[in-house]
Amino acid sequence: MKTIQERIKEKPILGWVLFGATVVIVFLVGLFASSIVERRGESFTLQQVKPIAEWEPRNEVWGENYPRQFETYMNTRDTSFASKHGGSATIDYLEKYPELVILWAGFGFSRDYKQGRGHAYAIKDTRNSLRTGGEKQSTQPATCWTCKSTDVPRVMNSKGVAGYYSGTWKNTGHDFVNPIGCQDCHDPKTMHLRITRPALVEAFERQGKKMSDFSHNEMRSLVCAQCHVEYYFDSKKVEGAKYLVFPWDNGFTAEDMEKYYDDIEFSDWTHSLSKAPMLKAQHPEYEMFKTGIHAKRGVSCADCHMPYKTEGGVKFTDHHIQSPLANIENSCMVCHREKTENLIRDVVETQDKLEENRKIAEKALAKAHIEAKAAWDNGATEAEMKPILKLIRHSQWRWDYVAATNGLGFHAPVEAFRVLGTSIQKAEEARRELALLLTKKGVKYPIAFPDISTKDKAQKFIGLKMEELKADKKNLINNVFPEWDKKAKERQGSLQQY
Amino acid sequence: MKTIQERIKEKPILGWVLFGATVVIVFLVGLFASSIVERRGESFTLQQVKPIAEWEPRNEVWGENYPRQFETYMNTRDTSFASKHGGSATIDYLEKYPELVILWAGFGFSRDYKQGRGHAYAIKDTRNSLRTGGEKQSTQPATCWTCKSTDVPRVMNSKGVAGYYSGTWKNTGHDFVNPIGCQDCHDPKTMHLRITRPALVEAFERQGKKMSDFSHNEMRSLVCAQCHVEYYFDSKKVEGAKYLVFPWDNGFTAEDMEKYYDDIEFSDWTHSLSKAPMLKAQHPEYEMFKTGIHAKRGVSCADCHMPYKTEGGVKFTDHHIQSPLANIENSCMVCHREKTENLIRDVVETQDKLEENRKIAEKALAKAHIEAKAAWDNGATEAEMKPILKLIRHSQWRWDYVAATNGLGFHAPVEAFRVLGTSIQKAEEARRELALLLTKKGVKYPIAFPDISTKDKAQKFIGLKMEELKADKKNLINNVFPEWDKKAKERQGSLQQY
Numbered sequence: 001m002k003t004i005q006e007r008i009k010e011k012p013i014l015g016w017v018l019f020g021a022t023v024v025i026v027f028l029v030g031l032f033a034s035s036i037v038e039r040r041g042e043s044f045t046l047q048q049v050k051p052i053a054e055w056e057p058r059n060e061v062w063g064e065n066y067p068r069q070f071e072t073y074m075n076t077r078d079t080s081f082a083s084k085h086g087g088s089a090t091i092d093y094l095e096k097y098p099e100l101v102i103l104w105a106g107f108g109f110s111r112d113y114k115q116g117r118g119h120a121y122a123i124k125d126t127r128n129s130l131r132t133g134g135e136k137q138s139t140q141p142a143t144c145w146t147c148k149s150t151d152v153p154r155v156m157n158s159k160g161v162a163g164y165y166s167g168t169w170k171n172t173g174h175d176f177v178n179p180i181g182c183q184d185c186h187d188p189k190t191m192h193l194r195i196t197r198p199a200l201v202e203a204f205e206r207q208g209k210k211m212s213d214f215s216h217n218e219m220r221s222l223v224c225a226q227c228h229v230e231y232y233f234d235s236k237k238v239e240g241a242k243y244l245v246f247p248w249d250n251g252f253t254a255e256d257m258e259k260y261y262d263d264i265e266f267s268d269w270t271h272s273l274s275k276a277p278m279l280k281a282q283h284p285e286y287e288m289f290k291t292g293i294h295a296k297r298g299v300s301c302a303d304c305h306m307p308y309k310t311e312g313g314v315k316f317t318d319h320h321i322q323s324p325l326a327n328i329e330n331s332c333m334v335c336h337r338e339k340t341e342n343l344i345r346d347v348v349e350t351q352d353k354l355e356e357n358r359k360i361a362e363k364a365l366a367k368a369h370i371e372a373k374a375a376w377d378n379g380a381t382e383a384e385m386k387p388i389l390k391l392i393r394h395s396q397w398r399w400d401y402v403a404a405t406n407g408l409g410f411h412a413p414v415e416a417f418r419v420l421g422t423s424i425q426k427a428e429e430a431r432r433e434l435a436l437l438l439t440k441k442g443v444k445y446p447i448a449f450p451d452i453s454t455k456d457k458a459q460k461f462i463g464l465k466m467e468e469l470k471a472d473k474k475n476l477i478n479n480v481f482p483e484w485d486k487k488a489k490e491r492q493g494s495l496q497q498y
Numbered sequence: 499m500k501t502i503q504e505r506i507k508e509k510p511i512l513g514w515v516l517f518g519a520t521v522v523i524v525f526l527v528g529l530f531a532s533s534i535v536e537r538r539g540e541s542f543t544l545q546q547v548k549p550i551a552e553w554e555p556r557n558e559v560w561g562e563n564y565p566r567q568f569e570t571y572m573n574t575r576d577t578s579f580a581s582k583h584g585g586s587a588t589i590d591y592l593e594k595y596p597e598l599v600i601l602w603a604g605f606g607f608s609r610d611y612k613q614g615r616g617h618a619y620a621i622k623d624t625r626n627s628l629r630t631g632g633e634k635q636s637t638q639p640a641t642c643w644t645c646k647s648t649d650v651p652r653v654m655n656s657k658g659v660a661g662y663y664s665g666t667w668k669n670t671g672h673d674f675v676n677p678i679g680c681q682d683c684h685d686p687k688t689m690h691l692r693i694t695r696p697a698l699v700e701a702f703e704r705q706g707k708k709m710s711d712f713s714h715n716e717m718r719s720l721v722c723a724q725c726h727v728e729y730y731f732d733s734k735k736v737e738g739a740k741y742l743v744f745p746w747d748n749g750f751t752a753e754d755m756e757k758y759y760d761d762i763e764f765s766d767w768t769h770s771l772s773k774a775p776m777l778k779a780q781h782p783e784y785e786m787f788k789t790g791i792h793a794k795r796g797v798s799c800a801d802c803h804m805p806y807k808t809e810g811g812v813k814f815t816d817h818h819i820q821s822p823l824a825n826i827e828n829s830c831m832v833c834h835r836e837k838t839e840n841l842i843r844d845v846v847e848t849q850d851k852l853e854e855n856r857k858i859a860e861k862a863l864a865k866a867h868i869e870a871k872a873a874w875d876n877g878a879t880e881a882e883m884k885p886i887l888k889l890i891r892h893s894q895w896r897w898d899y900v901a902a903t904n905g906l907g908f909h910a911p912v913e914a915f916r917v918l919g920t921s922i923q924k925a926e927e928a929r930r931e932l933a934l935l936l937t938k939k940g941v942k943y944p945i946a947f948p949d950i951s952t953k954d955k956a957q958k959f960i961g962l963k964m965e966e967l968k969a970d971k972k973n974l975i976n977n978v979f980p981e982w983d984k985k986a987k988e989r990q991g992s993l994q995q996y
Contacts, residue, residue, distance in 0.1 A: 296844065297836075338795075346794065350912050357919035364923070414848050417915030421855035424919055425862070428926030435930050439937055 076118025106272030134472025142167030292412030574616025604770030632970025790910030
C-alpha cells in the first residue's frame with residue numbers, strides 16, 4: 001500500500017487539494033470561534049454603559065443598562081397566570097372567605113383584602129386599596145411605603161431612617177412613585193445584591209450577625225426577606241416615629257414571635273367585637289420558608305421565583321418574579337423531573353388540604369369573636385374575659401401566620417399544618433370557655449349568629465360604612481394622586497406609568 | 499518511516515512477540531468473561547434445588563433454596579436500630595403516653611401496647627401480649643392469627659376461609675407457630691408475588707378489580723397491604739365467624755372509612771368510661787401511604803423497606819424488612835443524594851411535629867372520655883349524650899388513623915396533619931358540649947381529673963386488674979404454649995424457635 005507522501009510525489013496536484021481543504025476547515029473553525037466570543041461578549045458590552053446614580057429609584061433608568069432584566073421585570077404586570085388559576089388576578093379574599101371580615105373587625109384589612117399583583121403594580125395597588133384610606137380618613141404612617149417603592153432608600157438617605165418613619169402615608173405620597181424594583185436589591189455600581197432596608201439589618205444585628213456574614217446564595221433569599229417577613233411598627237423606639245421592626249429576637253417560629261409580642265405587650269389593634277388585643281401577621285414567607293425542605297436543601301427564593309433564563313448568548317436571572325407554577329419548566333423541573341401536570345397537582349393538593357384546616361380555624365375564630373361580643377354585652381367582666389381573649393389572640397395569630405403567608409402553605413407544609421393544629425385547639429378552647437361564661441350570664445347557648453355569608457353582609461355586621469370609605473378613596477384618587485405625580489415628575493424629570 | 503510489516507521482515511522475532519502478546523491478552527479476556535458468566539450463574543443454580551410443597555409454612559424450609567433471602571429475613575430479629583433510636587425495641591407506648599390507657603378503656607389495647615418488633619417475632623410477641631389474654635381470660639377469635647403466621651393459608655385451605663374465621667385464638671394456637679414469612683407473599687413454584695389472604699382480594703373485588711390487574715410494582719406494595727391496612731371483624735357475614743373485612747368500599751381516607759363504619763353502625767367496642775361506640779384503627783399504612791408523595795412517584799413499599807442488595811454476583815431483595823432509616827444508604831439514597839444525618843433529621847423533624855399535634859388530640863380525648871363519664875354519673879340522658887359520643891367516636895377514629903399508622907406520619911405528612919386537625923376540632927367540640935352539659939347538671943366545671951400521669955395509675959383508674967391479667971398470662975405461657983409447640987412439631991416434623 002502507498003503512503004500519502006508517495007501518492008503526492010506521483011500527483012503533486014493532490015498536495016494542493018489537501019492544502020486547500022485545510023485552509024477552508026481552519027477558516028470555518030475561526031468563524032465558529034468568533035461567533036462564540038461575540039455571543040459571550042453580548043453579556044459584557046451591555047453592562048458597560050452609563051453609570052447609575054446612587055439612590056436612583058427609576059427602574060426604567062436602570063433598564064437602559066440592563067434591558068433583559070428590565071423587560072422581564074416589566075412582565076410582573078402580566079396577570080394571565082393568576083387569572084387562569086384563581087379566576088382573577090386580584091382575588092377578593094373577603095368575598096371568598098367572608099369570615100375574614102369578622103376576624104379583622106376594627107382593622108383596615110376588614111375593608112379590603114385582595115390577592116397581591118406583581119411588583120410593578122406595588123404603588124398603584126397600595127394607592128387604590130381601601131386599607132390606605134381616602135382623602136379624609138387616612139391614618140397610615142409613611143412606614144407603609146417601606147416595601148412598596150424604590151424611593152424609600154432615597155428618602156431615608158435624605159431624611160434619616162427615623163425621619164422617614166415619622167411621616168404619614170398621605171403627606172409623603174408624592175415621594176413614592178416608583179414601584180419595587182432594581183434599586184431595592186442591587187448596588188448601582190457593581191450590581192451586587194445589597195440590603196437597602198434597615199429593619200432586616202437591625203434584626204440580624206440584634207442576633208449578633210452582620211450582612212457580610214451571609215453567602216451570595218443566602219443573599220438571593222435575604223433581599224426578598226427585606227419585605228416578605230413578619231414585622232410591626234414600634235412606636236416606643238423613637239418619639240413620633242412608627243419604626244419598622246422584625247420580631248425575630250426569640251426565633252422565627254409562630255411561637256417565638258408570639259412570645260416576643262406578648263413580652264412587650266404589643267398589639268396591632270383591639271378587636272372591635274371581642275376587644276381582644278390582636279396581632280396581624282404580615283407575610284412571614286421567609287420565616288416559614290426557612291423551616292421547609294427547599295430551604296434545607298439550600299434552595300433560595302430566586303432559584304424558584306427568578307430562575308435563570310437564556311436569550312441569545314446571555315444567561316441571566318429572570319426578573320419576572322412570579323409563582324414557580326407559572327414557569328415550572330425553568331423552576332421546579334431543574335430538580336424535579338416530573339410531568340408538569342403532576343407537579344401542579346401535587347402542589348395544589350397540598351394547598352387544598354391546608355385550606356381545609358385553615359377554614360376550620362377561620363370559622364371557629366369568627367364565632368369566638370361574635371360570642372365574645374355577646375359575653376361583653378351580657379355583663380362579662382375584664383377578669384372573666386382576659387384568659388379567653390388571650391386564647392383568641394394566640395389562635396388568630398397562629399392562623400394568620402399560615403393564612404397570610406404567600407404560597408398557601410407550600411413553602412413548608414409540615415410547619416404550616418403544625419401551627420394550624422395549635423390554632424384550631426386554641427380557638428375551640430376559647431369557644432368552650434365562652435360557652436360556659438355565656439351560660440353563666442344567663443345567655444341561651446348557642447347564641448344566634450348573624451348572617452355573614454357574603455362580604456357585604458359581614459362588613460355591614462361589623463359596622464363598616466363602605467360607601468363612605470369608597471367615596472373618600474375616590475376623592476383621594478381624583479384630587480390628590482395627580483398632585484403627587486406632578487411633584488414627582490418635577491423632582492425626577494420623568495415618570496413612567498405602570 | 500518503516501511500517502510494522504517492514505520491521506517484521508527485518509527482525510522475525512518481533513512477529514513472535516506480537517503473536518505471544520495477543521495470545522496472553524485473549525486468554526485474560528476469556529478468564530474475565532468466564533468470571534462474569536460464573537457469577538451470573540450463582541443466582542440461577544441456587545434457585546434450582548428441591549421443590550417446595552404448596553402451603554409449606556416453615557420459613558427455614560424455603561430458606562434452603564433461598565439462603566440469602568432467608569438469612570436477611572432472619573435479621574428481622576435484630577432490634578439494635580430500634581434500641582438505638584427509641585431506647586427500646588419494644589417501646590411501651592402506654593408508659594410513654596398514659597392517656598392511651600384512657601382512650602382505650604374497655605378494650606384490649608389499654609392492657610398492653612408496645613412497639614412491634616420484626617416479622618420473625620410475630621408469633622412470639624402475639625402470644626406474649628396481654629391483649630391476647632391468658633389461660634382463663636382469652637376472648638380473641640382465630641381471626642387474630644391472620645397477620646401473624648404463614649400457617650394461615652394452610653389452615654384456610656384445609657378448613658375453608660369461613661371455617662378458619664370461626665375458631666378462637668386460644669383453641670387454634672397450636673396451628674400457628676411459623677411467623678410471617680416466605681409463604682405469605684410468594685408462590686412456592688415460581689416465587690412470583692401472590693396474595694394469600696382473602697380480605698384484600700375481596701375488598702378489591704367489591705370495587706370491580708382483580709388482583710391480576712395490578713402490575714408487578716404494585717404487587718410489591720400489595721403483598722404488604724394484606725396486613726398493613728385498616729380492617730375489622732364482621733360478625734354478620736357468616737354465622738359464628740369473625741370475618742376479616744377491609745372497609746374500603748367508599749375509599750381509603752379516614753372520612754371514607756368512617757362513613758363506611760357509620761353506615762353499618764359498626765363499633766369495635768363500647769368505651770367503658772364514656773360509653774361511646776368506638777372504632778379502633780388498626781394500622782392503615784397502605785391507605786395513608788397511597789396519599790403520600792412516594793406512592794405518587796411510583797415507589798413501592800419494598801423499594802424502601804426491602805431495597806436491593808448485592809452479594810457475590812447476586813442481586814437480590816433484602817428481606818430484612820425494617821425502617822428505611824436503619825438502611826438509608828440502600829433505601830433513601832437511591833433517589834435522595836443527601837447526607838445521612840440530614841435525611842434522618844428531616845424525617846425525625848416531621849415526625850416530631852406530627853407528634854406535637856397528635857398529643858393535642860390525645861390529651862383532649864382523654865379528658866373528653868372522663869368528662870363524659872362524669873356527665874353519665876350526674877344523670878345525663880342518652881339523647882343528651884348521643885351527639886357528644888359521636889364527636890368522640892369520630893375524633894378518636896381520626897386520631898387513631900394517624901397514631902396507629904407505622905412511620906409516625908412520615909408516609910404522608912400532609913394527609914396525616916389534615917386528618918389530625920379535624921380530630922382536634924372534634925375532640926374540643928365534644929369538650930365544649932360536655933362543659934355545657936355538666937354545668938346544666940349542676941356539676942362544677944372544670945371537673946377534678948384523676949392522676950393518670952403513669953401507665954399504672956391510668957390502668958388503676960379504669961379498673962384494670964393487672965396482676966390478675968399477668969398471672970393468667972403466665973399460666974398460658976407455662977401450661978399451654980408447650981402443648982401448642984409439641985402438637986406443631988408432631989405435625990410438621992420440625993419447629994424452629996425464633
